Amino acid sequence: MQIRRLTSDDAVVYRALRLRGLREHPEAFTSSWEDDERKPLAASHARLQDPATTFWGAFDGDALVGIVGLERLRRPKERHKAWVVGMYVPVEDAGRGIGAALLQALCAAARDEGLRDLLLSVTDGNAGALALYRKAGFAVVGREPRAVLVDGRFLDKLQMHRALD
Template identity: 50%
Template structure:
């Protein structure tokens, strides 16, 4: 396994894996397969272009992009101490191999290096595997947003979690 920052050259693999995750697990993401599949490859290239406030990492197994995660740092003056862990996904055939934890650890390391003090994220209610991963990494739940997303008319809540990096 290799974990590294995704770059513009990875856009095609990133887009394919993202669409797969959105299609196979529609309740796990706020974005939808239907909307994202209409976006051109150029949107993925732009998302992966190097910026200080949005970064993505990929987990590669034998050269194949098997998982990914993003970090979006707040840009407004009053919120720059915070960032959001986003778009976490590991392809089903690669789960249980430590890729998810390795991706989260990379985000935590980068956040600390960048001076971020608080990380936040959301997990769809019922996604016990993701919840357990984030709890093992030190995240704590601070509430649930009921009816946060709807997939095919079915309502799902989102558990909000945070990690204070200064003391961890």
């Protein structure tokens, strides 16, 4: 398995894996499959070229088997922080350490950039993701009730934080 930063050359495989995650796990993401599926491939190219956002991919040969992103905050007083976004590993690849390897690469790069804090949100009840994030050093610091509405159900999001220094 190889972990590397994604480039706009990876837009096709990135888009396909992202859409799969949104379709199969709508409760895990604030983005929706319906909205993202309508966006052109150019939107994925643009996202992978945005200097404020970096994505990493896990590759098994040529197959993309996991993704995670880092969205830096832009306001001067918040530039020491970034959000971990878009984490997804397909069920058939779970248990191989892919999520942990992606988070390790993201945290190392964030630290190298001088970032000091990472934030993320995880849907309450997603025990696997919560365990992964805790193992990577994140701690729950809050809860947003009714954060997302999926199929007529309100779901809470747990807010997590990890200091890098």
